[in-house]
Amino acid sequence: MSKKIIAIGGGENGRLKLDGTKTTYELENQDREIIRLTGKKYPNFLFIAHSQPLESQESYFQVMINIYEKKYNCLCKDLKSDKLNDREYVKSLINWADIIYEGGGNTLDMIKLWKETGFDDILKSAWKNGKVMCGVSAGANCWFKECSSDSLKIKYGSNQPLIKVDCLGFVNGLFIPHCDESGRLENLKDLLKTSNEIGLAISNCTALEIIDNEYRLITSDASNHNIKAYGLKAYWENGKYLQEKIDDSLKFKSLSELFSKKIRDNSLEL
Numbered sequence: 001m002s003k004k005i006i007a008i009g010g011g012e013n014g015r016l017k018l019d020g021t022k023t024t025y026e027l028e029n030q031d032r033e034i035i036r037l038t039g040k041k042y043p044n045f046l047f048i049a050h051s052q053p054l055e056s057q058e059s060y061f062q063v064m065i066n067i068y069e070k071k072y073n074c075l076c077k078d079l080k081s082d083k084l085n086d087r088e089y090v091k092s093l094i095n096w097a098d099i100i101y102e103g104g105g106n107t108l109d110m111i112k113l114w115k116e117t118g119f120d121d122i123l124k125s126a127w128k129n130g131k132v133m134c135g136v137s138a139g140a141n142c143w144f145k146e147c148s149s150d151s152l153k154i155k156y157g158s159n160q161p162l163i164k165v166d167c168l169g170f171v172n173g174l175f176i177p178h179c180d181e182s183g184r185l186e187n188l189k190d191l192l193k194t195s196n197e198i199g200l201a202i203s204n205c206t207a208l209e210i211i212d213n214e215y216r217l218i219t220s221d222a223s224n225h226n227i228k229a230y231g232l233k234a235y236w237e238n239g240k241y242l243q244e245k246i247d248d249s250l251k252f253k254s255l256s257e258l259f260s261k262k263i264r265d266n267s268l269e270l
Contacts, residue, residue, distance in 0.1 A: 001130035004037050005171065005210040006030060007140035009202030009231070010104070010178040011220065015063045025067070027136070029220040030207045035072055037132045037211075038098040045074040046097035050081045050113055051105030051138035057081065060103050074099070084117040094122055099132045102139030108151035108165050110138055120168055127170055137177045140208075142167050144175040146197055148187050162187040164195065171210055172259055176201045180227045185234075185243075192236055198259050199234035200246075206231050214252040237261050 008030050012023035035043060045068040049057040061078040068074040079093050094100070100123070102110070114120040127133045133143055141147035144167050152160035162183065164174070176188045179201035188199045202208055205222035206229040208215060219229035231246035247253060 001128070002212050003127055003170075003210075004130065004132045005127070005143045006034050006037070006132065006134040006207050006218070007143055007175060007202065007210070008134070008136040008177075008207040009140060010137055010181075010204035011222075012224070013063055013136075014066060024224055026205050026220055026222070026224065030218050031067060031072070033207070033209065033218050034099055034101070034132055034134050035068075035074065040098060042073045042075065043098035043132075044096055045069075045076045045099045045101065046093055047076065047078040047101050047103070049078070049103045049105070050084075050119075051103060051107060051110040054081055064101070064103070068099075081113060084113070084119050087118075090119065090122060094126050094131070097126070097131060099134065100126055102135035102142060104135075104137030104139060106151045106154045107138040107141045107147060107149040107167070108163070109155070111142060111165060111167055114142075114168075123168065124170065133170070140177050140202070141165070141175050143170045144173045144200070145169040145171070146174040146191075146195060148174065148176040148184065148191055162191075164191045171255075173198050173200045175208075179203050179232060180222075180225055180230075185232075188234055189241055192234060192241070198261070199232075200258075201232040201234060203227060203230050205229040206248075208246075210255060211252065213255045215255050215258055216250060216252050217246055217248045219248055233258065235261050 011026040014025040047061050047064045049060040057080050065076050069076045149165045174197040180203040192199050204225045205220045207218040217231050222229040234243040
């Protein structure tokens, strides 16, 4: 059974803004790939917005219904965080799902909740059983060994620092979403000083797709962010901080190559 992860660095999904207008839907390429990986035309989509407060989870789910049900005709259900202690209910939803999608929000509190309730083990079994594990921002962070997170900013205000969070560790790497945004890459450089992981910096409108021992990037139009969507690999080696662009061709590449610290011609010392 193939193990599948699609980790999206960020991007808008048509949510309703405070002024009553909707954001642009930027992640069509990523969502279509998530659906394709199930091997079904109309797969079962399970949304888990556990990085959000309970009171925000229903409205987030409605945004995802507008995409996965109304655009792509998937069957959609959600699993709210206050149901995680009902093991039989949780397992029934996980067994039903073809896609398990976590949204953006507070990675730190989400991972803590999952470990306290044993949901982390349920997710790992789902991944091993071939479910498509995916999500955006916090929902991308969670699958990796470590991540750079704005959880303290979300909880306590913008003056708080970006922090390193230990995540589920389904795959190696220190994941950083929204890497095109101010301060993110500088934070990655600092975090990698105390980590043995390879840094994987993924911009808005880019997803890192990992199938078993191979990977590729899935990109979409990021012009609303004033960038061309991209991914970077970063690491310290022999006292030097190196950063290189991740190949964005659609061809799958070896995951072991992504996680190697071999200095290449396109590496930039920073």
